[in-house]
Amino acid sequence: MKKSILILIVFIYSFQAKAQESIIPDEVKTYIQSRVNNQVNVGIVVGYIDDQNIDYYSYGNTAIENGTPVNKKSVFEIGSISKTFTATILAIKVINGEMSLDDPISKYLPKTVKVPTKNGKEITLQHLATHTSALPRMPDNMSPKNENNPFADYTYKQLYNFISNYELTRDIGAFSEYSNLGMGLLGHILELQSGQTFEELVIQHIANPLQMTDTRLVLTQQMKKRLAKGHAGLSETNNWDIITLGGAGGIRSTTSDMVKYIKANLNSDSGKTALDKAMQLAHQSAFKSEEQHIEMALAWHIENGKFLMHNGATGGYCAMSAMDKVDKKGVIVLTNSNENVDAIAIKLMVPSYPLQPVKPSVAKIMAKKIKDSNIDEAIMFYKNAKVSQADTYNFDIEQLNSLGYQFLEKDQTEIALALFKLNVAQFPEASNPYDSLAEAYLKSGEQTLAITNYKKSLALNPANDNARDVLKSLDVVLEDVFISPEILKTYVGKYQLSLDFFITITTTEGRLFLQATGQSKFEIYPSEVNKFYLKVVEAKVEFKVNTVGEIDQMILFQNGQVLPGQRVE
Template sequence: MKKSIFIALALLFNFQVKAQDSKISTEVKEYIQSRVDNQMNVGIVVGYINGDTIEYYSLGKTAMENGVAVNEASVFEIGSISKTFTATLLALKVNSGEMNLDDPISKYLPKAVKGPTRNGKEITLKHLATHTSGLPKLPDNLESRNPKNPYVDYTYKDLYNYISNHELKVDIGSVSEYSNVGMGLLGHILELQSGKTYEELVIEYIANPLQMNDTRLVFNEAMKNRLAKGHEGLLETENWDIITLGGAGGIRSTASDMVKYIQANINSESIDSKLHNAMSLAHKSAYKNEEQRTEMALAWHIENGKFLLHNGATGGYSAMIALEKSGKRGVIVLTNSNQSIDPIGIKIMMPTYPLKPILPSIAKVLEKEIIDNGVEKAIVFYKSIKTEKPNDYNFQVEELNALGYKFLAEGKKEIALALFKLNVAEFPNESNPYDSLGEAYFEIRNQELAVKNYKKSLELNPGNDNARDFLKRLNVEVKEVVVSKEMLLSYTGKYELAPTFKIVITTKEGRLFAQATGQPQFELFPSDYNKFYLKVVEARVQFYANDKGNIESMTLFQNGEVIPGKKVE
């Protein structure tokens, strides 16, 4: 299951700045070593620019099985970092007078396509570029025949149907809500305006001028030969071919090319004047919401008024880019794993940020036990070592999950089933183990238990679209909950979960929002009349009334923790 990872990045650039080293520190290199050694990431490549100094650091392989060493020429998917390319292309068109940020999208769409409006207001190009269009993260007609490559068969006809029929639930321009479909639409509008494909635009206006010869949407032969294969957990997975929504996340690149891109962004006066001016426009603050604690340039997220940053994730890759123009510094971190590498980039840019030690993987130890002694004895071993040495290994939920999928891919279904059952027993309040167990039961043709576990997964995390889609495919009814405005209003107020940590609940236009201390505001979605979930992270909240029917408390469920809070205002 994929999670939105940007929120974790955006909240971490709040550490004190101190004098910066011109080199990647030994601490960062040792941290990268521990991540690779303990199978969190298969390969990691870092490019760091500090003034005129450029340094690369690479570790790991292009594939878990039979891979070669990764380096700055290895090819990765950069996911949503592609959005910053889209913003630069838009800025080029704006500066040339061909387009205007305030142009409505209807100016460029085919006449048969009716763009969504709300209260007489139209979506503009600026709204798309700042995630303030009111469009959601993904289109609801994205129903891929291949979950491992979910965008490959999404067509322009699908996009047009979605745009023509979507009803906005929030006023345009009122809030920032991260939208892949919005940025993908912007990329397509650039295609319609220019008569060129999005890839052709990227190559002509950015890649060729900066000599980024390995930055493309479609692999050429040279890129294929240097591809770092994507991995989901311990397993190789398919590349994501994103064409229709390419402006949202379709680009593949290398650390070497991305260093050139960073240099152009932080030293833009040294490049072609048109590209320089476009990058400067894309960097300017274009939307700020104090209530949400959000500031956006065009596609770029602005943190602390000085950092420009973005990250990206596809099925088997994660990436992160950050710039500090005033200090002429920047970093790109790429990995061929779906484990976020944001802490690496943050640590390089903010040396005071504490890196959490990486414990040895219990999955590696357990796999050997299974091979040597069988799964039943290995499970006994796992339970004993977790009891006797709980701090010696990484026992997080992802460990058993990844190992289970490895055995499932090898056709060893009974071993995988036993590991998924163990994971459910060890983490009964986590959604993902039930999702995986459901998949294993489906693989052995036990539809009844597959449905039961997918339902439980969805109950624990109503934002689990994988479970929702699976149940719908089996014609199992999935309840959609609507909560009245009056009931939503009763939940508003401030809840104290700790002396220094509070959550403020507000409502707007029939939608409920939560804002924790020091964090942006996020929407809550109902799974029951008093139960809600977030889509940006796997978390739930539940509200409780006293015997008089007045709401007096709430509980936050996240990362296996149950945190109650009293209503104080």
């Protein structure tokens, strides 16, 4: 499985950088070059604002094969930065008196939609805009025809059906728990209120006033010509067409356009226009939790009481934006790779932030050896280098996985199989290598071996819905695990994993929940008796029974760590 994890007055600003020396430090440029040269990212474009000075830096290409150099006019998916556009449009409606942040969302949704409530409290527009609605991160009724474009066929009917049948697992407004579903729903509510599509709202209220001609949900013909192709690892991947939940992450844009957007946000305190006032409102603190160590404006994350930040990611892109309104500094970083670029933005905003050295990709060396010699030579190099040059190259799990997909997509299945087998041998306790190997076996017609490896992947990560779906399509019967409410109650308690870190287990209506110190509550699902898994992250929990048959210990398995916790309550 591939690694997978958004006013009618026209402003006229001068967004062209003055003739000047670059204000982007050489250290940042060198770091960007190292990321591209070592095939961590394919292309990176940065737009940096320091008061009235604007600077751009571009490095890399629009594609690994036959690409052209990226620049400030190259088009990228900005992912969840789209949420700040959604919040700004909501703020415009509030400023104009058309909506109120305290409006319950049921006011705008069709009467046929049964909006969930909790303890007599309703979800409001502000709850959606601050991720405090208690709605989950994603709806669980998505069944995409193409998993590499997972939102393309998700419909409003499916959205309504999920909302109507979802039961909230925690109190509304109590925690901020990131929800693409909630912000996508907010974008749709803005559509219902206005009678316009979300894209039309973006164009009317933000893109046109700021002369952002390359900021759209649907690519124009001109944008297509300048599209930087998305990449998962070293492989080109599909663009994500996000329409129904477009307010959560559907926008495409350029660095040049996004600099205009960041600049307008930085200068919004002038309050000259409705858009200025709306941006001011969107920047104000709207939720703060000392327990969670989190502060939210409308969609924007507030860090250290000073910085407004939001990043984004889709299947083949990552993005990061940040602003300091006091010092009038802002940054936007876009890449056509699913590799995080937050560090670049943080470094520009906080010069003392240390940039970690980037190791060369072992996959790049292997790809050359396969081309110049053969797969056997490449595998021999990998094994020797991992022993003698372990600190020289990047040997993480995605190196072989991404390289394998490069060959699988070129129908060079035997080479892909050899790479995936090597990855399984190197990371035998990880789920994804088995999933990838299974996919290659299936493509080569070896269904029995594919089933074996999909089952192994699912055993290691029961939340791997891809493996589950493929097995079902192959008519493999998978038994659902049922744990009685009586047994679930035996797990309830507080477990101490360190001096000041606890995990609390609770049960409600036959479902089990986990909550770590300072974090939100998440449902955990049984894989077998005493063993559970999370869907929000790849993690597992195992409960241990003592000699008298009582649960007295819990073990958390996550990111290769094994963290035991003794029951203290």
